[in-house]
Amino acid sequence: VQLMLVNLASPVGPPFALKTVTPSAFIQNMLQSTEERLNNTTEVNPPRILEWFDMSNTLHQKFSLIHMERPLFQPFPSELVFQNFTPLQTYKLPLILLNNDKVLRHVKLEQQESEDFFVVGPVNSGSKVAPGMSITFTVGFTPKENKDYEGRLICVTERERFEIPVRAIGPRAILDFRDEIFFPICLVKAFTQKTHLLRNIGNSQAKFKLHTQRPFSVKPSFGTLDVGESLQVTVSFHPLTVGDHREDLLLHYHTGEDVFISLCGSCEELDIHLEPECVTLKRTYIGLTNVHTVSLTNSSDTTLQYCWTMWPIQEVEEKNSVLLQEEKEEESKGQRLFECESSSTAAHHYSVQSGALQENGTTINCFYIFVVQKGEIWPNTTAQFSIVFKPEEAKIYQHTVYCDVTGRESNLPLTITGEGLGPELELSYSLMDMNNVFIGDKDQYDVQMSNVGFIEALFRFSVPDTTFGRCFSISPVEGVVPPGASQNVKVTFQSSNLGTFSEDLLLNVNGQPHPHTLTFRGCVIGPTFHFNVFELNFGDVAFGFPATLTCTLFNTSFVPMNFSLRVLGDGSGSQSVSSSSQVSNLSHKNWKGHAARVRPVEFTIIPAAGSVRAMSDVNIKVTLCSNTVKVYRLALVVDVEGGQTLQNLCDPALSSEAVSREGVSFLHSQASIDADSLRITLHLPDKEPHQSNS
Incomplete structure (x- = not known):
């Protein structure tokens, strides 16, 4: 009884404290008898409160110093557990209820209907319990068979109702695992393993699962062992960062118990680097190749694994985080069991999965790394890597590749620079x-x-x-x-x-x-041209008698020229009448009517339009048949035609098309020719007409 009072005086832990059970503690608990387990119980926990009562209407002591999270009476033990029992035998456990309040309190115990558990109360079970004092009940258990049993007791006080769990533990599987597994010092990104022979020393078949976190892994991750059977379990340590690492290996039984094994390991880094760390290749023509060699020396006594990647390890890990998240989601949904990497290829699990180069001639921005993109370097040996530069354009190339090697936490960068030369x-x-x-x-x-x-x-x-x-x-x-x-x-x-x-x-x-x-x-x-004279002077011309002068138009350009000639200021009526036509065809009366008509066209140009071949000339005849008595001072104007069809005039025989006039007429000023060279002045004597009929 004194031992029980000491247990009751121990501190009460938090209501939902997480307990970590080691394999040795689990074995010890499972092999104990019911009485031994009770005697070794040193902690109590507040029970789960089911209902609160209003004390203001029924009691004189309406207030209590006990916090609402704790009941007025603390039960010991917090949970009644029967184990290692034999069917048809009766086992008993004492249940002590301690009054935590400062005043007298009443308590009673209600037993739920059960064929397996029963409660025997004390003689003074109806009286009140003094402050700091306790009352003891006896809970009995008579199993009919060797299996698990569950029940509960309801305790009623003046302020609340709370429950006390009662259970009986039947046959159990017990796996004799170590409490802690220590790994020797390991190189970063390397791995080491320890194998443990797992035996079932319990009295029931063991169905179990094993789970841990990186950098540790375990195989197999699940299994089944009959009583007395054994199985080899391999635990691997694969650190990716330097320092001490500690995780728990969870051993979960199918009966619901969880056991935690502590995993401890330490990781260090090697002094290893590429030689050289920067490669500048010679200037190389497009289509040609240039080769440079890079070496990596392993001066340790451990075989190192390497893998060339296109990204640093930080980016690779970010890419893999999505895959790891998917793995966790599948595990939580029960789609598949978690299986950790433990083979030799796991040393480069991250880089190979999302950033590794392929083997033999993989191109990286016109750079090639030949031989093998992943492999091993034996102790005290050197690996040679050939960097081949084959440019595709005439420009400067620069790229950084990374060697993920065992013994170095961060990837070894290799900066490659080369200049491609194109055709000159x-x-x-x-x-x-x-x-x-x-x-x-x-x-x-x-x-x-x-x-x-x-x-x-x-x-x-x-x-x-x-x-x-x-x-x-x-x-x-x-x-x-x-x-x-x-x-x-x-x-x-x-x-x-x-x-x-x-x-x-x-x-x-x-x-x-x-x-x-x-x-x-x-x-x-446009075409260039000129006349052979600057002026056509007809002198004195008789009325109605035609007079003709000639000139030459020179085409001084290398293209044919289409032209048309006209006299500015000439009449717009019909053609002028010569004197012979007047005498033979008109009377004096008709002549006066003829003279009163609109001023006739008095100048005739032959040819009035035409084409002059390149570097050629054409003769122009200008005839004046005057029907007006006056002094003529007019201008002979040349219109030069241009357009997209002008090229057809080079050889008229090549085309039967008429020369198109698109409204693009080049006057003399536009053709860069002096205006005087295009204007021919015709002089006629200024005479009054005769009064006679002649």
């Missing part, structure tokens, strides 16, 4: 000033391309999609120039539009990021 194609000139170009004239220019490099140059010309850019044609427009050779290209220009221009023809060379520029600039002008 040079133009004989980059600017051509075409100056003045006649409209419709076809001009050709030769451009020489020289390949001064060591690889062939695949080229292609392109012209801008502009008004004058579409006037260029190139032959050949594409091709290949071998090393040390030259290629002539003809550039042809022909425009049907006037104006100044500056166009950039682009030479694109395969492998060069930027094209070469070939600039053509100039001005498209």
Whole structure:
């Protein structure tokens, strides 16, 4: 009884304290008898309160110093447990209720209906219990068979009702696991293992599951053992960070018990690095290769594993966190059991899963790492890695790859730099000033391309999609120039539009990021021409008597010229009448009527319109038949026609089309010809008409 009072005086723990049971404590508890377990119970917990009562209407002591989270009476033990029993025998346990209040309190025990458990109260069970004093009940148990039993007792005080669990533990499986497993010092990203022979020393079949957290893993993660059977369990330690690591290995029985085994390990880092850490490769032409060697030396006594990745380990772990989360979700939903990595490939589980390079010739931005992308380095040996540079463009390449190696927490970076050289194609000139170009004239220019490099140059010309850019044609427009050779290209220009221009023809060379520029600039002008005289002087001309003078129109341009001639200020009526026509056809009366008509057309030009071939001339006849007495001082005007069909005039026999007039008429001032050269002044004597009928 004194021992029980000491137990009651011990501190009461939190109502939901999490207890961690080691394998040795579990074995000890399971092998004890009912009385031994009671004697070894040293902790009490407040029971679960089912109902509260209002003490203001029934009691004189309406207030209590006991906190509402604790009942007025504390039961001991907090849970009545019967174990290692034999069927049809009766077992008894005392249940002590201690008055925690400062006043007298009444308590009674209500037994739930049960064929297996019974309660025997004390003689003074109806009286009140003094402060700090206790009352003892006896709980009996008579099992019919060897299995688990559950029940409860209801305790009623003046303030509350609470329950006391009662259970009987039947046959149990007991696995003799160690309380702690210590691993030797391990290199970061390496792994070490310990094997334990697990035996079932209980009296029931064991169905169990094993689970732990990284960096520890266990295999098998589940199993079944009959009584007396054994099984080898391998626990692995695979640290990814330097320092001490501690986790719990959870052993879960199918009967609901959980046992925790402590796992402890320490991790350290090796002094290992790549030689060199930065690689600068020689300048390499497109399509050619350049090789450099990088070494990694293992100076330890441990076999190291390596794996080349494209990302640092932080990014790889972020990518794998999604996969790990999916694994946890599947485990919580019961879709599959958790299985940890324990094979040799697990040393690079993260990098291989989402960042590793493949084997033999995997390209990384035009860099290749040959031999093997993952493997092992034996103790005190050196691994050689070949970095092959094969550029695809003429530019500077820079990339960083990472070697995930055992013994180093962070990946070893390797920065690779290389410059790709494209075909070296040079133009004989980059600017051509075409100056003045006649409209419709076809001009050709030769451009020489020289390949001064060591690889062939695949080229292609392109012209801008502009008004004058579409006037260029190139032959050949594409091709290949071998090393040390030259290629002539003809550039042809022909425009049907006037104006100044500056166009950039682009030479694109395969492998060069930027094209070469070939600039053509100039001005498209109309045809140039002039007359052989500056003036046509008819002198004194008789009334009605035709007079004819001739002149020559010279086309000084390299394109044909369409022209039309007219006299400014000439009449707009019918053709003038000559004197012979007047005498033979008109009477004097009719002549007066004829003179009163609208002023006739008095000048005749032959040809009035036509075409002059390039660098040629044409003779012009101008005839004046005057029907007006006056002084003539007029101008002979040349209208030069242009347009997109002007090119057809180079050889009339080539086209049967009429020359189209699109309203684009070039006057003398627009054709850059002096106005005096286009204006022919005709002088006639200023005479009054005769009064006679002659």
